[in-house]
Amino acid sequence: MVANQKRREFIATVGAVSAFGVAGCLSGDENASGNTIKVGVMQPLTGPLGSVGEPARDAAVLPAQQVNDADIEAEIDIQTEDTQTDPQAAVSAAQSLVDADYPAISGPLSTATTLQVLQNVCKPNQIAECTLATAPTITDVDDNDLLFRTSASDALMSQAVAQLANEGMDVSSISTFAINDSYGQSLANAFADAFDGNVLEQVSFESGQSSYTSKLTQALSGDPDALFIVAFTENGIKILRDFYSDFSSDTEILATSGIYNPAIPENVNADLTNITGVTSVGTGPSLDHFNQAFNDEYGSEPGQFTWQAYDATATLMLANAAADSNDGAAIKDNMRQIANPEGTEVTADNLAEGVEMAMNGDDINYQGVTSDITFDDNGDVESGTYSEYWFTSDGALETGDQISID
Amino acid sequence: MSYTDRLRDWLLTDDAALMLGVMTGLYALFTVFGTVLGLNFAGIVSTLQQITFFAAVYALLALALNLQWGYAGLLNIGVAGFMAVAVYTMAMLTAPVNAPAGGVPGLGLPIWVGILGGMTVAAVAGGVVALPALRLKADYFAIVTLAFAEIIRITYNSQLFQTFSVAGFEMGTGASRGIPAPTNPVLSLYYTDPSNYSAGTTAFGSMVFGAFGAIGLDEALVVDITYTLILIGFLVLYYVLLSRIANSPFGRVLKAIRNDELVARSLGKNTRWFKIKTFMLGCALMGFAGILWQGSQSLITPTQFTPMLTFYIFIALIIGGAGSNTGSVIGGALFAGLLFQGPVFVSRIVETVFSLGTAPNTFPDAVAGLAALRVEPLLAYTLSNLASLRFVIVGLVLIYLMLKQPTGILGHRKEIAASIDITERVSRENSVTPPQSEMNPSDSQSRGSGEDDR
Amino acid sequence: MQMSDFYSGLRDSVGDRPLLVVLGVCVLILLLDLVRQLSSGALPARNLAIFLKNGIVLGLIVGLAGVGLSMIYSILGFANFAHGDYLTTGAFAGWMTSYMIAGFGAFGLGDLFLIGIAGDATTVGVGAGVATTPIAILAGLLVAIVFTVFLSVAIDRLIYSRLRDEEGITLVFTSLGVALVLRYLIAFVWGQNSTGLTSTAEPKFSVSSIGLQINAHEITVAVCSLLLMFAVHYLLQYTKLGIAMRAMADNRDLASVTGIPTDRIVRSTWVIGGGLTGAAGYLMTLESGTLAFNTGWTLLLLIFAAVILGGIGSIYGAIFGGLLIGVASTVSLVWLPSGFTQAAAFALMIVVLIVRPNGLFGGVTTA
Structure with missing residues (x-):
């Protein structure tokens, strides 16, 4: 049992660093210690998205830990906050990060909390924000260039799925089955627009229900060629169990990142070969290293949004190092500098060195976990990269070709 | 009588002194919290501003609820629903006709029309619920209001009404993505262009920003403080209005109804009509409080109006003491400080101050350490799972307050119906x-x- | 309570309630439309059968949990907001036991304790199910009942008993505090994830004429909940304890004067109510196959709706209300967009209350 203990030294670090911070305040000159890189992390640790947010938080503090373990000049100061999946609590938590002089926020997860935090805290206080929210709205929002994101917009994701359905699988009629929140509604709608064929039923479901069979019946009532499921992993497990218990596997299932999880086969216990999915993960140069590091640290497989959370913190840290100041405006100006091409490549493998190089003013190019991370003018990752995945008959999760969106 | 006893008596009998005492206590507590967290002066001021903001909004809502529950005995546990109706109506009336990308089209009316409209619709919704539901006993009435609030939330969350048109006018709720709220008018007090701060400040803005900047408080904080002060202004208005209602002939009938409806009816009072009027007025006031709070936050989404919000407001009223306006205000402040923000700060401090290097990933692993007489694994596990424990603390504080003061701090003030x-x-x-x-x-x-x- | 009372009550209210007539017409129109959709093939018979089956199973669980809530409501006079979390706690205790028995030896105790939510004891590995591991399931159900009884009596002793003379509203918000403590202690220990718990390889029985499948877990749930409901009915109608409870629900002071030991009755109420709730939690998890820290809280509003719809204090009301709410939340898919199924259940409750202000079986307490 004891061998199973994993280190979470970030807590220790936070303690040490904030004691340092108090001393800094007392001397009245906290910016002079330029070697402390401050990043605030916000994820929903409680509330409806709590089960998604917890692993995302774990992933988001991982970069800081890697750098602090390494022997370099810089010290990463991380404070984590809980959004409670509630816009009010999120704004309040973000404000407390600002009060403690954190110049950048890694997260949050949902679109509503992201926009609330942006408008009420980040814009007035010039704080850089790197969100994981996927709604297309994020692209066009008036953000003074403070808002970035490491996850791909639903606008692109839906095109990728539609392309797979139309060309790869030759599906002509489909029903959607999406969680009834902004993530599900937005993705299902975007898909219905992008899909070239008949969309028979658009069914939405609430999470935490005891049975999804009735709603699945409704979704499958027109006998579509395929069912497109937008769900988080835990709803996905329940939905798939209900599906395989009552319906024929002749219907193809299209899925998104929520089903891309090795926990699915062992919890669903069925032949999952009719599932084909699209995930925005699996192409980034840092992927293997991250997966290994996450598993070593927390003893579980990384899940949905952990990849993006890692990239969010990593880019904010590097930008902070490059800017050489804990100033939100300077950090946002350096985000493209450290992430976009031209420069020495930095991955999850040599992140600490990357921070050092950035501090020395070297040109670096962060190669992320989700993709190679190149921010466009809107702060979105340029041309999201997607890959197809499926389950083999013995329950292994396999990733296939990349899907490129034009 | 000793000096401290006399001080305590004065604090407990004089309303203004009591409110002052509670706020001073909270400010002292959170100043200590802030200092332990290593916040600088601006950080502490901002923390206190937040406490005041939440104290004010919860006090506003508790006051409106007190009118319904404390005076007329109408158990409304659908507060969130009536707030949602008002806030959404306000946003839909004021949203620009030609919505920008990602926005929702509206009627483009001025903000004061939106606020009045929101209050009116909330009052009408209150009437629609109260009219048939008042025949029910208190418990049944309560669950009807709760069910109504859930139906409202589900409706605003539905894609069916994302955008729709009425008589040629395009409008919508924005479904789960929400609808943008109009720009906070306070901003135009300070900035020439509220949507773009860099466009410059107004003369008043420059003056105030300059003055506060000199003591280290930045622009964003000044704007927040201003808005909180406005909230306090409205709080005073609510307090005066509701106290006057309570002491008016109308209020005396309400108290009579609460004490014994049969007697009130025997005296020739149309108690049903009194109750409906009170309920509608209460809903309008809740609606306005909702607009002042949720409507000031740039985006309005259905997730802001879950039943938990209603419960929070009720807790504020109950710990203050139902039936007392002063109690409502104090309850709002105590709730915001001790239950809403307190546990958040405590867990933040615990995370910051304590440092235990290694944390097991699961609870059995953490407990296994105990067998080897080692407490650190469990403590470390606790530290890395503080978010859940925070709600345990909220629950325990709530239970403690209820056991300690079952009728609330000022609940012993039974107000009499007679003049x-x-x-x-x-x-x-x-x-x-x-x-x-x-x-x-x-x-x-x-x-x-x-x-x-x- | 006798069905004839119900009908005569219904008949009496028609005269002075035009609302009831309107409601009747609406129901008739819906039924006719259902027949039309069935005959025209717009609604396959299999779909309706699945809706009904799911609605009934959910309704039985809601009803079972509702009986406990309703009894406590009428005897102690307050709505217990922690009821949903009692249900979750019972389910966790029961499933832990089931896992410990089903997976004994194959996995470490720590992993089994976590019932697959974390750790290595996976669903497939343990394979708990009625057909595969009947003893583990039976033991789990018993532990769920016993543990919830213990928990509810202990909480009553510790907290609620000190507030016996306070108003209902004070107790309601105390119970909200209890709810938060229970729910987040579970989240603290087990985390917020939910995973599959039961074996999926259970025997299925199919009604081939309409293509409906019923699996062993659904049958177990139905049988167990009906048995438990019948046991409570017997207890209340024919035992001394039951009569005393009914007396106390009707008039507490009078009962006390008559020499009924009210404290002991209160405890018995918690024992029965808690036990049923624990069973409901365990059975619900058996049917749905997943469990999370907030399972009961999610269900609580529906349980309340069922109890109120049936009339507070009436166990038949709770059962019937549960079934109505369950069926309404699935069959409404025939007419309404899928986001509105819960709204339909709530709307049904409001409509019923407008027509019958004391609920369907109102006025009769604990009988």
Whole structure:
């Protein structure tokens, strides 16, 4: 049992660093210690998205830990906050990060909390924000260039799925089955627009229900060629169990990142070969290293949004190092500098060195976990990269070709 | 009587002193929290500003709820729903006709029309619910309001009404993505262009920003403080309005209904009509409080209006003392400080101050350490799972407050329905008649009558 | 309570309630439309059968949990907001036991304790199910009942008993505090994830004429909940304890004067109510196959709706209300967009209350 203990030294670090911070305040000159890189992390640790947010938080503090373990000049100061999946609590938590002089926020997860935090805290206080929210709205929002994101917009994701359905699988009629929140509604709608064929039923479901069979019946009532499921992993497990218990596997299932999880086969216990999915993960140069590091640290497989959370913190840290100041405006100006091409490549493998190089003013190019991370003018990752995945008959999760969106 | 006893008496009897005492206590507590967290001056001021903001909004809502529950005895546990109706109506009326990308089209009306519209629609919704539901007993009435609030939330969350058109006018709720709220008018006090701060500040803005900048408070904080002050202004208005209602003939009928509806009806009062009017007024006031709070936050989404919000407001009212306006305000402040923000700060401090290097990933691993007489694994596990424990603390504090003061801090003030306090005369007579023991039977009344009717 | 009372009550209210007539017409129109959709093939019979089956199973669980809530409501006079979390706690205790028995030896105790939510004891590995591991399931159900009984009596002793003389609203918000403590202690220990718990390889029985499948877990749930409901009915109608409870629900002071030991009755109420709730939690998890820290809280509003719809204090009301709410939340898919199924259940409750202000079986307490 004891061998199973994993280190979470970030807590220790936070303690040490904030004691340092108090001393800094007392001397009245906290910016002079330029070697402390401050990043605030916000994820929903409680509330409806709590089960998604917890692993995302774990992933988001991982970069800081890697750098602090390494022997370099810089010290990463991380404070984590809980959004409670509630816009009010999120704004309040973000404000407390600002009060403690954190110049950048890694997260949050949902679109509503992201926009609330942006408008009420980040814009007035010039704080850089790197969100994981996927709604297309994020692209066009008036953000003074403070808002970035490491996850791909639903606008692109839906095109990728539609392309797979139309060309790869030759599906002509489909029903959607999406969680009834902004993530599900937005993705299902975007898909219905992008899909070239008949969309028979658009069914939405609430999470935490005891049975999804009735709603699945409704979704499958027109006998579509395929069912497109937008769900988080835990709803996905329940939905798939209900599906395989009552319906024929002749219907193809299209899925998104929520089903891309090795926990699915062992919890669903069925032949999952009719599932084909699209995930925005699996192409980034840092992927293997991250997966290994996450598993070593927390003893579980990384899940949905952990990849993006890692990239969010990593880019904010590097930008902070490059800017050489804990100033939100300077950090946002350096985000493209450290992430976009031209420069020495930095991955999850040599992140600490990357921070050092950035501090020395070297040109670096962060190669992320989700993709190679190149921010466009809107702060979105340029041309999201997607890959197809499926389950083999013995329950292994396999990733296939990349899907490129034009 | 010692000096401290006298101070305590004064604090407990004088409403203004009590409110002042509670706020001073909270400010002191959070200043300590902030100092432990290593916040600088601006950080501490901002923390106190947040506490004040939440205290004010919860006090506003508790006051409106007190009118319905404390005075008329109408158990409304659908507060969030009526707030949602008002806030959404306001946003839909004021949203620009030609919505920008990602926005929702609206009617483009001025903000004051939106606010009045929101309050009106909330009042009408209150009437629609109350009209048939008032025939029900309190518990049944309560669940109807809760069900109504859930139906409202589900409706605003539905894609069916994302955008729709009425008589040629395009409008919508934005479904789960929400609808943008109009720009906070406070911003135009300070900035020439509220949507783009860099465009410059107004003359007033420059002056105020300059003054506060000199003591280290930045622009964003000044704007927040201004808005909080406006909220306090409205809080005073609410307080005065509701206290006047309570002491008016209308208010006395309400209290009579609460005490014994049959008697009130026997005296020829149309109690049903009184209740409906009160309920509608309460809903309008909740609606306005909702607009002041949720409407000021740039985006309005259905997730802001879950039943938990209603419960929070009720907790504020109950710990303050239902039936008392001062109690409502104090309850709002105590809720915001001790239950809403307190546990957040405590867990933040615990995370910051304590450092235990290694944390097991699961609870059994953490407990396994105990077998080896090692407490650190469990403590470390606790530290890395503080978010859940925070709600345990909220629950425990709530249970503690209920056990300690089951009727709330000021709940012992039973307000009387009559305009002349008869019990007061009785108790005075009692106090001149020698045998002291006779005072006791009327203990509860004499305690109540000794205090003012606020 | 006798069905004839119900009908005569219904007949009496028609005269002075035009609302009831309107409601009747609406129901008739819906039924006719259902027949039309069935005959025209717009609604396959299999779909309706699945809706009904799911609605009934959910309704039985809601009803079972509702009986406990309703009894406590009528005897102690307050709505217990922690009821949903009692249900979750019972389910966790029961499933832990089931896992410990089903997976004994194959996995470490720590992993089994976590019932697959974390750790290595996976669903497939343990394979708990009625057909595969009947003893583990039976033991789990018993532990769920016993543990919830213990928990509810202990909480009553510790907290609620001190507030016996306070108003209902004070107790309601105390119970909200209890709810938060229970729910987040579970989240603290087990985390917020939910995973599959039961074996999926259970025997299925199919009604081939309409293509409906019923699996062993659904049958177990139905049988167990009906048995438990019948046991409570017997207890209340024919035992001394039951009569005392009914007396106390009707008039507490009178019962006390008559020499009924009210404290002991209160405890018995918690024992029965808690036990049923624990069973409901365990059975619900058996049917749905997943469990999370907030399972009961999610269900609580529906349980309340069922109890109120049936009439507070009436166990038949709770059962019937549960079934109505369950069926309404699935069959409404025939007419309404899928986001509105819960709204339909709530709307049904409001409509019923407008027509019958004391609920369907109102006025009769604990009988």
